[in-house]
Amino acid sequence: MTGSTPPWKRRSPRRGADSGPHDGPHGVRDDERGSSAADIPPARSAPLEPVGGGGRTPVPAPRPAPVARRRAAAVRDRAGQLAQEGLRRGSDRARAGLAHLTDRIIQNAPRIPVRDLATLRGQFPGLGPEELADKLVAGAVNASATVGAGVGAAAMLPVPPAMPTELAAEITGVAAVELKLIAELHEVYGVRPPGTLKDRSTAYLRSWSGERGIDVLKPASVDTALGGQMRRELRQQIMKRMVRNMPNLMPFLVGAAVGAVMNRRDTRKLADRVRGDLRRLQVPWAELPALPPLERPTDPLGVESAPDSPHQR
Numbered sequence: 001m002t003g004s005t006p007p008w009k010r011r012s013p014r015r016g017a018d019s020g021p022h023d024g025p026h027g028v029r030d031d032e033r034g035s036s037a038a039d040i041p042p043a044r045s046a047p048l049e050p051v052g053g054g055g056r057t058p059v060p061a062p063r064p065a066p067v068a069r070r071r072a073a074a075v076r077d078r079a080g081q082l083a084q085e086g087l088r089r090g091s092d093r094a095r096a097g098l099a100h101l102t103d104r105i106i107q108n109a110p111r112i113p114v115r116d117l118a119t120l121r122g123q124f125p126g127l128g129p130e131e132l133a134d135k136l137v138a139g140a141v142n143a144s145a146t147v148g149a150g151v152g153a154a155a156m157l158p159v160p161p162a163m164p165t166e167l168a169a170e171i172t173g174v175a176a177v178e179l180k181l182i183a184e185l186h187e188v189y190g191v192r193p194p195g196t197l198k199d200r201s202t203a204y205l206r207s208w209s210g211e212r213g214i215d216v217l218k219p220a221s222v223d224t225a226l227g228g229q230m231r232r233e234l235r236q237q238i239m240k241r242m243v244r245n246m247p248n249l250m251p252f253l254v255g256a257a258v259g260a261v262m263n264r265r266d267t268r269k270l271a272d273r274v275r276g277d278l279r280r281l282q283v284p285w286a287e288l289p290a291l292p293p294l295e296r297p298t299d300p301l302g303v304e305s306a307p308d309s310p311h312q313r
Contacts, residue, residue: 097164097168098235098238098239099235101168101171101172101238102231102234102235102238104168104172105171105172105175105205105234105238106205106234108172108175108176108301109179109201109202109204109205110197110198110201110297111297111298111299111300111301112176112179112180112183112201112297112300112301112303113180113296113297113300113301113303114180114183114184114187114294115184115187115294116187116291116293116294117187117188117190117285117288117291118293119293120132120136120184120187120188129188129189129282129285132188133185133188133189133275136181136184136185136188137181137267137268137271137275140177140178140180140181140267140271141264141267141268141271142264143177143303144174144177144178144263144264144266144267145259145260145261145263145264145267146260147170147173147174147177147259147263148170148174148245148258148259148260148261148262148263148264149257149259149260167242167245170245170259170263171238171241171242171245174241174263174266174267175208175238175241176301176303177267177303178208178267178270179201179204179205179208180303181267181270181271182204182207182208182213182270182274183200183204185213185271185274185275185278186204186213186214186278187294189275189278189279189281189282189283190282190283190284190285190288191213191214191278191281191282191283192291193214196295197294197295197297202230205230205234206230206233207274208237208270209230209233209234209236209237210233211237211269211270211273211274212273212274212277213273213274213275213276213277213278213281214277241266244262244266245259245262245263
């Protein structure tokens, strides 16, 4: 029948069944439709207004850093300043020491006794240019090794304040030996630089700093002006030697052995380079004009040279 209640919604005739209206006391009672809006208590509805009414999350007030943290930051900044100042002072001292060592080598160069060709041929008769050059290189290599071994033995128990002095003494001694070798090699190969004793000493210094022979045919190679460029080259050569000679300060006589080996190797390497340049400019002894004897320095240094010949003993 149209409009009649479905059978499953009709009241049960049993005793104790719900006798209320079929649509329930609150309107809709249909289980398939769910509860109406009136069935939800007001307390269950979620509020739509923001909590607090301000609309923004409160930001906590900044608190000052603890005293210990501020002190640590101050100490850290002060330590950085002291470190920078220490590096600057150390760099200034190193530059000053390097300049002093350069001046010392420049002052010692004219005092190095150099034997001219006539003296060398008289001391080593019967030897040709190459044999005589070999003798000179062997003597210089042994002298350089002796200097390195002596400094290494003195630094058997190295003391940090004395290390710069020991390095300076070694470099000065080895430089004197090698400058003497360079000068006498130029005599043997007949390529004596022109000029006075001071001029030749400056030319030999240039040869030592560049580890090359002097080309007397090129004015730039025989430039005797002791200017800023040459001083910079000398400082660079001295700095390179100091870095290479640092292992000589190893304790317990290890530095003596290391210093002897390294100085022997460096001096021989220098001699090979200089001889290679001088061979291209060599003047045979038969064609070499008679050169005047070399001037003797007024205050000569005690530099070891090649082993003496039997005629000198």
